Amino acid sequence: MLAAKFIRENTEAVRQNIRHRRGDAKILDAWLEKDSAYRKVLLETEQLKAQRNLFKPQGKPTPEQLENMKSLSDFIKSNDAVLAAFEEELDEIALVFPNMLSADTPVGKDENDNPIIKTWGTPRVFEFTPKSHDELGESLQMLDFERGTKLSGSRFTVLKGWGAKMERALINFMLETHSETGYEEVWTPFIVNKESMTGTGQLPKFEEELYRCERDELYLIPTAEVPVTNLYRDEIVPTLPMKFVSYTPCFRREAGSYGKDTAGLIRQHQFNKVELVVYSKPEDSMAMLESLTQSAESILEKLELPYRRIQLCSGDVGFSSCKTYDLEVWFPSQGRYREISSCSNFWDFQARRAKIRYRNDEKQVEPIHTLNGSGLAVGRTLAAILENYQERDGHIRVPKVLQDYLKIDIIKKD
């Protein structure tokens, strides 16, 4: 959420920002109009209340005084009702304002305008036609798509045998690697309340994307970002930075993506992810984004998977983010790079919503900066390994760093 004061003082920048994100700036005008009306009533009401408080002398009030206080109180009551209505409306509008973009976010329309920042590794040259991961996974009896569908529906998959073991190995490998570089491991609830979803920005705007337990007013998390960032909601944190790594399953309805990536593990309603979350001092957050992104990249490098890093342009950056890098891994069967991690600096946007603050050097309380990034999406990593490590006969070589976990170096048909 943008601070009301910031919106007032930087109206044009906010308007420009909404345009760059290809949003409609009308909501800004609606907000501004309401805000100035609100402030008039606020001032008046506070003066009335100050009067009332002055009237509060010791002893019993005379009938005359009582009469005065009564009418004053009536005014205050009706004004308070007006104020409450204003506040609710203002919040409702402000909650759907997107975050301000970083100055170095390129202006662009969509994913085609995302610049490539770096490329690592060289896609392997196959002397045969590489198979897709779903075909490989099924033939090696690692993935069972049909039974996943039987159990739950489309976009649900069952992992078996070496598939299940590799998924587990990847989770452990990622958690251990990040633990070693200063991220504290946390294990959180996978179902959270509305306040948590609002704190990180999933609500109110993206309700459609969430699985909801109506009876209990709880939501299944779409990413570990939600529980981990909300760990310190409504708190003034004592030390910064704090860095966490967390494994969770993620649940997404994928509304509106019918027909996209219907085959394979790429787009699932339930998938595993190891997430990095950083609580940072404002002045350090951009440097933190670089190091967090490198942490995510290190996993791909240890797995020896070719990838590239792109920066999202203004039209493609997520609602809550101020600056985002995506990591994309090479998929031989598709002949292209596909997203496997997204690393974002949210600036103070989430911290303001979630009321996570710290005391700066001047002892002033101010919102912190939050960041997070996938380190990595496990299902997509498994898919990328199958495709990049396949052999002509359909066997899969096991990446070196996973051999200790799996105790084998090649996966083949029985």
Added chain:
RNA sequence: GGAGAGGUCGCAUAGCUGGUCUAGUGCGCACGCCUGGAAAGUGUGUAAACCGCAAGGUUUCGAGGGUUCGAAUCCCUCCCUCUCCGCCA
């Protein structure tokens, strides 16, 4: 799920026969005195949000309603925590 107790400015607590609460006290923390240095002792200060250039003002005592001229204090609803019982991985 049943019975009871409780949710107060970091932590712990007082306040709960409505105005003096602009929320007291202890611990912790910060700064100072004392000390060769430290501990102890001692003094002062220490919640947040909003409006305002400032002076200052307003709000917040789990959340939301209500009674009242006025509520941390009374009433209602809800949420959560703890103890005991029941059930259960």
